[in-house]
Amino acid sequence: MSKMTVTLRVWRQAGPKAQGEFKNYTVETDTDTSFLETLDILNEQLVEKKEEPIAFDSDCREGICGMCSLYINGHPHGPATGATTCQLYMRRFKDGETITVEPWRSAAFPVIKDLIVDRNAFDKIQQAGGYVSFNCGGAQDANDLPISKVAADMAMDSATCIGCGACVAACKNGSAMLFVSAKVSQFALLPQGQVERARRARKMVAKMDELGFGNCTNTGACSAECPKNISLSNIARLNREFIAAKCAE
Amino acid sequence: MELIKTADGLVIPAADSKIPEGPVAEKWTNYKDHQKLVNPANKRKLTVIVVGTGLAGASAASTLGELGFNVLNFCIQDSPRRAHSIAAQGGINAAKNYQNDGDSVYRLFYDTVKGGDYRAREANVYRLAEVSNNIIDQCVAQCVPFAREYGGLLANRSFGGAQVSRTFYAKGQTGQQLLLGAYSSLNRQIELGKVKSFNRYEMHDVVMVDGRARGIIAKNLVTGEFERFSAHAVVLATGGYGNTYFLSTNAMSCNCSAAVAAYRKGAYFANPAFVQIHPTCIPVHGDKQSKLTLMSESLRNDGRIWVPKDLETAKKLQKGEIKGSDVPEEERDYYLERRYPAFGNLVPRDVASRAAKERCDKGFGVNNTGLAVFLDFSEAINRLGIDTVRQRYGNLFDMYEEITDVNPGELGNKIGDTCYYNPMMIFPAIHYTMGGLWVDYELQTSLKGLYAIGECNFSDHGANRLGASALMQGLADGYFVLPYTIQNYLSDQISVPCPSTSLPEFDEAEKQCRARQQQLLDIQGNHSVDSIHKELGHIMWEYVGMARTKESLETALAKLKEIRKTFETDLYVPGSAEGYNNELDKAFRLRDFITMGELIAYDALNRNESCGGHFREEYQTEEGEAKRDDENYFYVACWDYQGNDNTAPALIKEPLQYEAIKVQTRNYKS
Numbered sequence: 001m002s003k004m005t006v007t008l009r010v011w012r013q014a015g016p017k018a019q020g021e022f023k024n025y026t027v028e029t030d031t032d033t034s035f036l037e038t039l040d041i042l043n044e045q046l047v048e049k050k051e052e053p054i055a056f057d058s059d060c061r062e063g064i065c066g067m068c069s070l071y072i073n074g075h076p077h078g079p080a081t082g083a084t085t086c087q088l089y090m091r092r093f094k095d096g097e098t099i100t101v102e103p104w105r106s107a108a109f110p111v112i113k114d115l116i117v118d119r120n121a122f123d124k125i126q127q128a129g130g131y132v133s134f135n136c137g138g139a140q141d142a143n144d145l146p147i148s149k150v151a152a153d154m155a156m157d158s159a160t161c162i163g164c165g166a167c168v169a170a171c172k173n174g175s176a177m178l179f180v181s182a183k184v185s186q187f188a189l190l191p192q193g194q195v196e197r198a199r200r201a202r203k204m205v206a207k208m209d210e211l212g213f214g215n216c217t218n219t220g221a222c223s224a225e226c227p228k229n230i231s232l233s234n235i236a237r238l239n240r241e242f243i244a245a246k247c248a249e
Numbered sequence: 250m251e252l253i254k255t256a257d258g259l260v261i262p263a264a265d266s267k268i269p270e271g272p273v274a275e276k277w278t279n280y281k282d283h284q285k286l287v288n289p290a291n292k293r294k295l296t297v298i299v300v301g302t303g304l305a306g307a308s309a310a311s312t313l314g315e316l317g318f319n320v321l322n323f324c325i326q327d328s329p330r331r332a333h334s335i336a337a338q339g340g341i342n343a344a345k346n347y348q349n350d351g352d353s354v355y356r357l358f359y360d361t362v363k364g365g366d367y368r369a370r371e372a373n374v375y376r377l378a379e380v381s382n383n384i385i386d387q388c389v390a391q392c393v394p395f396a397r398e399y400g401g402l403l404a405n406r407s408f409g410g411a412q413v414s415r416t417f418y419a420k421g422q423t424g425q426q427l428l429l430g431a432y433s434s435l436n437r438q439i440e441l442g443k444v445k446s447f448n449r450y451e452m453h454d455v456v457m458v459d460g461r462a463r464g465i466i467a468k469n470l471v472t473g474e475f476e477r478f479s480a481h482a483v484v485l486a487t488g489g490y491g492n493t494y495f496l497s498t499n500a501m502s503c504n505c506s507a508a509v510a511a512y513r514k515g516a517y518f519a520n521p522a523f524v525q526i527h528p529t530c531i532p533v534h535g536d537k538q539s540k541l542t543l544m545s546e547s548l549r550n551d552g553r554i555w556v557p558k559d560l561e562t563a564k565k566l567q568k569g570e571i572k573g574s575d576v577p578e579e580e581r582d583y584y585l586e587r588r589y590p591a592f593g594n595l596v597p598r599d600v601a602s603r604a605a606k607e608r609c610d611k612g613f614g615v616n617n618t619g620l621a622v623f624l625d626f627s628e629a630i631n632r633l634g635i636d637t638v639r640q641r642y643g644n645l646f647d648m649y650e651e652i653t654d655v656n657p658g659e660l661g662n663k664i665g666d667t668c669y670y671n672p673m674m675i676f677p678a679i680h681y682t683m684g685g686l687w688v689d690y691e692l693q694t695s696l697k698g699l700y701a702i703g704e705c706n707f708s709d710h711g712a713n714r715l716g717a718s719a720l721m722q723g724l725a726d727g728y729f730v731l732p733y734t735i736q737n738y739l740s741d742q743i744s745v746p747c748p749s750t751s752l753p754e755f756d757e758a759e760k761q762c763r764a765r766q767q768q769l770l771d772i773q774g775n776h777s778v779d780s781i782h783k784e785l786g787h788i789m790w791e792y793v794g795m796a797r798t799k800e801s802l803e804t805a806l807a808k809l810k811e812i813r814k815t816f817e818t819d820l821y822v823p824g825s826a827e828g829y830n831n832e833l834d835k836a837f838r839l840r841d842f843i844t845m846g847e848l849i850a851y852d853a854l855n856r857n858e859s860c861g862g863h864f865r866e867e868y869q870t871e872e873g874e875a876k877r878d879d880e881n882y883f884y885v886a887c888w889d890y891q892g893n894d895n896t897a898p899a900l901i902k903e904p905l906q907y908e909a910i911k912v913q914t915r916n917y918k919s
């Protein structure tokens with residue numbers, strides 16, 4: 001462990017309609033401390049000085065809930081690949097470095113305060129069709145339906161998406177295709193998802209368009225920045241699903 | 250509830266636990282055959298509030314919606330999918346016996362009761378084991394991608410406290426996949442308009458009207474406004490109270506405020522002293538840490554736990570002069586395999602945690618603080634190859650590396666012909682709380698119309714929970730138990746209109762919430778919320794942690810009084826009541842953690858025995874094993890609030906009644 005001092009250049013914005021600005025803060029931390037814990041240290045100091053702490057989202061702090069959402073030095077979730085903001089440790093930065101911290105920036109994710117954004121649009125897309133329509137209690141015995149390990153593993157890879165929104169933040173068009181395609185893929189790869197397959201693809205894409213997410217132009221920034229390495233092949237699958245669904249109409 | 254006065258104090262009448270008639274295996278069927286139901290046309294007239302969207306809350310809300318009730322569903326996070334259940338790694342138990350290794354509903358029931366050190370309610374546990382199989386069917390139908398064998402059938406792994414393989418899993422992300430399954434069903438009901446979802450809302454109080462729970466006051470965390478919601482019944486699915494200890498494996502927002510609000514309104518709080526300390530967490534490394542990270546129990550399938558045999562070697566490890574992989578096989582003490590040959594590294598959590606503490610107390614700890622033991626994969630890697638081991642645990646190895654800069658899959662050293670891989674360092678940490686709101690067989694608290702499900706209630710795990718059983722319980726409660734049992738209550742309510750939120754009871758409750766908020770903002774002292782919470786956590790871990798004594802608990806109670814005083818007179822909360830103010834929200838939660846800390850200490854002081862996660866040093870065998878006292882403590886300890894936080898709560902007992910299982914000393918040695 002070694003000590004380090006960094007300057008955090010942080011986006012401060014009092015509320016949804018307020019004008020925002022960057023502010024600089026110097027904070028002492030060490031290589032074994034996480035980035036969010038460094039923000040905690042800074043917030044403790046601000047509170048001690050009777051100033052308002054920086055508002056940011058986090059919950060599980062182990063890379064699974066998808067709550068943390070910081071745009072650090074030009075990358076959603078910071079410089080590490082395959083990791084969320086909460087999994088970022090200070091050893092990734094240099095002593096004396098100035099680190100720029102912003103919220104996700106996308107028309108579909110308005111800022112609530114400082115670094116916190118509203119990602120409700122993601123829930124709405126899921127509500128449009130991200131499920132199998134059956135009621136609890138009616139299921140058959142789980143092993144009555146063998147599913148190939150390959151399909152199950154591929155579905156699992158798609159289902160790993162944590163709904164963080166980094167893909168949208170990374171995309172110059174603010175497209176949600178990677179997120180939507182991961183969900184559509186999980187269902188499309190499994191036999192239980194077949195009955196509603198076409199309807200699901202159609203409804204989720206329509207909802208995504210309605211909520212103001214941009215178009216996908218295949219630049220691939222989403223997948224490169226995704227903390228769960230969700231693959232671009234999901235987008236290709238969604239495109240096929242969507243065309244097939246349209247043809248079936 | 251009319252309590253019975255006995256020479257032993259106040260006792261809950263057996264009838265009020267509502268345990269159905271008949272042999273344990275028939276009770277649930279009997280119950281379902283005779284309970285009252287609500288017909289479809291009437292369900293539409295009834296509203297249920299479900300607070301929480303973890304496995305318990307999401308499954309209950311979606312299932313109640315499917316049945317036709319109107320549901321209002323709340324969570325603190327920005328989406329129901331982010332509830333703390335998402336973080337569960339290892340798996341979920343069920344008695345499917347797909348492996349043909351001798352499993353059965355009875356065996357899962359028996360293991361759970363034994364694992365809980367004979368302090369759970371037998372009838373509830375049997376029902377849990379009984380519905381466990383339906384859960385797996387339900388989740389597969391939802392497209393939960395459980396791990397499978399090449400033949401296409403479901404795969405299983407083993408967890409602590411069991412000699413069969415009954416744990417279903419989805420990589421190291423089982424909680425995530427189960428929660429996303431429940432969230433998908435919930436989304437369907439939201440789309441259909443049966444469930445209304447309120448994200449970034451925090452419940453502050455239950456509203457009682459004529460002795461029944463009729464609504465809640467919740468704070469909109471974005472606007473800062475208190476809002477009123479009314480219903481025919483209220484269900485709390487708000488999780489456990491592990492964060493009382495500040496450092497735990499729980500998520501940052503996990504809190505006990507909803508349960509404590511219910512307790513202050515008169516709901517009994519049961520067995521608060523039963524707190525689970527998980528043996529395999531990444532050790533504490535400084536005073537800036539915000540939480541502790543769990544390394545899944547599944548690692549104990551292939552990982553072997555050890556410390557050096559020799560104190561000198563331990564000293565060298567502590568000074569950093571040598572690494573774990575420098576210590577050859579013959580100098581390692583695999584103390585769990587040595588002490589518990591029948592279960593080895595897969596003993597239950599309480600046993601494994603205490604054994605680690607025992608070694609570290611004797612000076613055998615392996616990191617710079619002396620508070621860590623090794624979890625080693627060398628044997629597994631040499632046997633199975635690194636690829637197979639990485640396939641099983643790769644994501645956990647990477648997670649460990651990201652935090653500690655060491656990868657357990659990397660070759661550390663070769664001594665002779667033997668390859669030694671870098672071991673993980675682990676230490677016990679607060680993880681789960683078995684105690685919770687007291688509920689009867691129907692999962693109703695001692696307040697009419699108020700229910701508690703999931704980790705928030707006390708009923709199924711006794712004094713210690715087995716791995717992979719919390720997910721099972723949360724989903725059992727939400728999918729298969731509460732949606733039935735709540736109808737027994739609601740069937741009487743069909744002609745009662747949903748109460749108006751302008752009733753004086755709502756006025757009063759909201760007024761009190763506002764007053765408490767103003768108090769917190771007005772103190773303008775010098776201590777931040779976190780600094781007081783850390784101090785609380787320190788006291789809890791030191792004096793009410795893994796080993797407790799009468800003296801330590803009395804010290805804790807005295808110190809907690811001081812903490813409360815600091816909180817009430819010298820707290821500083823920045824900002825105002827308007828808009829998003831996380832420091833203010835944390836202050837509200839801390840107030841309740843302090844009350845909870847006292848409750849844990851009172852209960853631990855009362856329970857003059859050691860059982861499960863509750864270890865009183867005065868009560869142990871010569872070999873250092875927990876010594877129960879079934880003669881005097883074979884009961885659920887329920888605590889009744891006495892009107893204010895400064896008065897000690899009153900004890901009420903629910904005597905345990907075992908019919909199917911013979912109560913005996915737990916044995917994991919042979």
Ligand SMILES: Cc1cc2nc3c(=O)[nH]c(=O)nc-3n(C[C@H](O)[C@H](O)[C@H](O)COP(=O)(O)OP(=O)(O)OC[C@H]3O[C@@H](n4cnc5c(N)ncnc54)[C@H](O)[C@@H]3O)c2cc1C
Pocket residue numbers: 300301302303304305306323324325326329331332333334335336337338339340341423424450451452453486487488489498499500503504506507543680681702703704705716717718719720721723
């Ligand atoms: C790291 C980790 C790994 C685990 N692994 C396993 C495992 O492998 N197998 C297993 O069986 N168990 C495991 N557990 C335990 C298990 O995850 C939990 O016990 C279980 O998920 C709890 O579910 P729940 O629905 O009761 O509560 P939670 O998932 O904690 O949900 C609580 C909900 O209540 C809401 N809430 C709380 N207070 C309020 C309030 N005042 N107002 C509004 N909403 C509120 C929250 O927002 C959240 O939605 C693990 C636990 C941890 C910490």
Ligand code: SF4
Pocket residue numbers: 160161162163164165166167168178179182222225226227228229230
């Ligand atoms: S696809 Fe990746 S970046 Fe997008 S929401 Fe899912 S996990 Fe986050």
Ligand code: FES
Pocket residue numbers: 057058059060061062063064065066067068084085086087
């Ligand atoms: S806080 Fe949960 S993923 Fe980062």
